Amino acid sequence: MISPSSFGFVADFLLRETAMVCEPGKEYLVEARLLPLARAAGVADVDRYVDLLRTDAVERGRAADALTINETSWFRDLAPYQAFTDVLLPQLLAARQDRRHLEIWSAACSSGQEAYSIAMLLDESLPPGWTYRIHATDVSPTMLERVRAGRYSQVEMNRGMPANRLVKYFTRVGREWEVSADLRRTITTEKINLAAPLPGIGLYDFVLLRNVLIYFDVDVKRDILRRFRARVAPDGFLMLGSTETTLDLDDTWIREAAGRAWVHRPRQPAGVRPATGTATATSPATPSTSHPTRLTTTGA
Amino acid sequence: MHALIIDDSRTMRSILRRIVVDLGFDVTEAGNGQEALTALEDGLEPDLCLIDWNMPLMDGYTFVTRVRADPRWRNITLMMVTTESEHGQIVRALAAGAHEYVIKPFTADAIVEKLELLGLAAQEVPA
Amino acid sequence: MTVLTEPSSFDVQAVVDEVWTTFLGGEPLVPVAPDFDPAGTFPGSRWDAAVTVSGAWHGLIVVSVNDAVAHAVTQAMLGLDDGDTAAHEDVVDALGELVNVIGGNIKSLMDGPSKLSLPLVAQAPIQAGGIVETCRLDLAWGSHRVWVTVGTRDEGGTS
Numbered sequence: 166m167i168s169p170s171s172f173g174f175v176a177d178f179l180l181r182e183t184a185m186v187c188e189p190g191k192e193y194l195v196e197a198r199l200l201p202l203a204r205a206a207g208v209a210d211v212d213r214y215v216d217l218l219r220t221d222a223v224e225r226g227r228a229a230d231a232l233t234i235n236e237t238s239w240f241r242d243l244a245p246y247q248a249f250t251d252v253l254l255p256q257l258l259a260a261r262q263d264r265r266h267l268e269i270w271s272a273a274c275s276s277g278q279e280a281y282s283i284a285m286l287l288d289e290s291l292p293p294g295w296t297y298r299i300h301a302t303d304v305s306p307t308m309l310e311r312v313r314a315g316r317y318s319q320v321e322m323n324r325g326m327p328a329n330r331l332v333k334y335f336t337r338v339g340r341e342w343e344v345s346a347d348l349r350r351t352i353t354t355e356k357i358n359l360a361a362p363l364p365g366i367g368l369y370d371f372v373l374l375r376n377v378l379i380y381f382d383v384d385v386k387r388d389i390l391r392r393f394r395a396r397v398a399p400d401g402f403l404m405l406g407s408t409e410t411t412l413d414l415d416d417t418w419i420r421e422a423a424g425r426a427w428v429h430r431p432r433q434p435a436g437v438r439p440a441t442g443t444a445t446a447t448s449p450a451t452p453s454t455s456h457p458t459r460l461t462t463t464g465a
Numbered sequence: 466m467h468a469l470i471i472d473d474s475r476t477m478r479s480i481l482r483r484i485v486v487d488l489g490f491d492v493t494e495a496g497n498g499q500e501a502l503t504a505l506e507d508g509l510e511p512d513l514c515l516i517d518w519n520m521p522l523m524d525g526y527t528f529v530t531r532v533r534a535d536p537r538w539r540n541i542t543l544m545m546v547t548t549e550s551e552h553g554q555i556v557r558a559l560a561a562g563a564h565e566y567v568i569k570p571f572t573a574d575a576i577v578e579k580l581e582l583l584g585l586a587a588q589e590v591p592a
Numbered sequence: 593m594t595v596l597t598e599p600s601s602f603d604v605q606a607v608v609d610e611v612w613t614t615f616l617g618g619e620p621l622v623p624v625a626p627d628f629d630p631a632g633t634f635p636g637s638r639w640d641a642a643v644t645v646s647g648a649w650h651g652l653i654v655v656s657v658n659d660a661v662a663h664a665v666t667q668a669m670l671g672l673d674d675g676d677t678a679a680h681e682d683v684v685d686a687l688g689e690l691v692n693v694i695g696g697n698i699k700s701l702m703d704g705p706s707k708l709s710l711p712l713v714a715q716a717p718i719q720a721g722g723i724v725e726t727c728r729l730d731l732a733w734g735s736h737r738v739w740v741t742v743g744t745r746d747e748g749g750t751s
């Protein structure tokens with residue numbers, strides 16, 4: 166088992182490079198994730214491998230990749246995507262009549278399922294003449310490479326991809342499935358570390374920041390939410406993971422029900438209302454039966 | 466809710482059974498399409514069929530075609546669970562009337578997520 | 593466009609890995625140096641499970657394991673408790689489904705259309721006339737060995 170000093174080193178560099186908290190008790194996990202890398206690097210055990218990390222920046226990138234959790238799936242949790250097509254998109258279409266373009270950000274995008282899921286919904290529901298861009302960002306270069314390749318294994322395809330969309334948007338390449346060039350063209354990628362100052366300027370109409378805040382401690386979470394506040398359009402939306410919330414964290418956000426999901430909107434200074442002003446909170450206690458739209462158009 | 470699991474492998478039927486039982490389904494098993502069709506003729510009314518493709522006597526593709534041709538079984542949700550994984554095979558199965566398609570090997574999560582998609586398993590409602 | 597006449601061993605390895613870890617979890621398969629001649633002796637009593645592919649591509653896929661692995665695989669796939677031993681028919685069924693899934697995924701690597709046979713499982717070497725071995729994986733599963741061979745019909749791959 167990994168020595169306390171090696172574990173301390175790993176936890177420390179993970180915290181510095183990704184802000185992820187790796188508490189004592191996770192030794193087993195660290196050992197399991199690093200052992201294959203140690204073998205690949207030709208060293209005897211994980212402690213020897215950690216010695217390597219102290220001096221080797223490339224190896225350190227590999228280790229960070231192996232230690233972060235990239236778990237994701239297509240249309241993850243469904244309800245947020247249903248909310249996007251049924252509730253958010255109609256509002257955004259009304260608000261962006263003049264521009265006819267939507268800017269979307271998938272922050273902590275992992276291997277890209279989140280970004281491509283949104284791209285499929287837009288492909289199916291955007292009126293003619295509209296364009297969109299989805300900016301997919303992550304701290305892991307390996308994940309960004311995967312987003313650009315747009316190739317997924319059989320097991321990954323099984324995770325939530327409706328069959329009718331699989332045949333519509335993917336072709337088989339060897340043992341993998343490749344997303345269509347048309348969708349890939351709508352995605353841009355960039356390495357962005359959420360724990361560091363956010364590069365670039367500009368406002369997004371819809372931001373997905375899902376299943377990543379859970380890995381940070383409360384101060385980092387608070388700081389990220391504060392900085393995201395400046396990147397979401399006044400009439401735009403922020404979507405967090407199903408178990409994540411801005412409640413008790415940041416009063417610059419308003420939480421609203423959208424179908425069966427929650428969305429967050431930047432709270433406006435007193436007296437100022439978002440341009441659309443149409444968002445009325447419906448109670449999530451009266452959920453989806455009122456939404457006949459299904460995410461999948463299943464066979465007859 | 467009732468699921469009819471159709472696969473010539475008992476091992477596969479038992480893997481699928483464990484997953485859907487956890488979701489609250491009652492389960493009937495059949496070892497091929499013919500046996501499954503007989504069960505339907507005898508009055509079994511499943512909400513869901515999980516259907517293998519390659520089986521002796523009657524394959525899953527033929528079973529789907531037969532079920533879709535009969536208005537009595539219009540409300541049954543049909544999901545292929547098979548190792549057939551060419552693009553063309555999936556298109557064929559959907560055109561024949563299958564609602565969803567899972568490729569073997571799969572994780573339990575994959576089956577659950579597909580059933581959520583089909584409205585046959587409850588999604589978790591956020592707090 | 594190049595037409596594949598046989599699946600690459602890289603792809604076969606990836607398919608086998610994916611199927612194995614998805615169904616059996618835990619211990620992965622690790623490539624090892626070849627250490628037995630599948631046609632010759634076998635350490636421990638041998639199980640072969642095979643499917644054939646016929647159509648645009650003609651192939652034979654065989655998974656070979658010893659008795660201990662055969663039972664362990666069956667136990668894991670059926671979710672049996674450690675104490676329970678798998679019956680003979682259970683082993684036949686589980687190995688058959690394992691090779692069915694591996695074979696189906698290998699079939700999809702090749703240009704179609706092709707048809708997958710029902711699995712054949714025997715406690716003896718399985719061969720097929722006119723098929724030559726084009727890919728062989730020597731794998732370790734813990735302290736045990738697992739072999740996967742893919743054969744292709746010996747006639748230039750035209751259809």
Ligand SMILES: C[S@@+](CC[C@H](N)C(=O)[O-])C[C@H]1O[C@@H](n2cnc3c(N)ncnc32)[C@H](O)[C@@H]1O
Pocket residue numbers: 182183184185233234235236237238241272273274275276279302303304305308357358359360374375376377406
């Ligand atoms: C569990 S995945 C979530 C993927 C996707 N958003 C979803 O909900 O399915 C978490 C992702 O966050 C990324 N990540 C971890 N720390 C990060 C950081 N400091 N900055 C940016 N991304 C980070 C990981 O690389 C990983 O891809």
Ligand SMILES: [Mg+2]
Pocket residue numbers: 472473474517518519520692
């Ligand atoms: Mg079968």
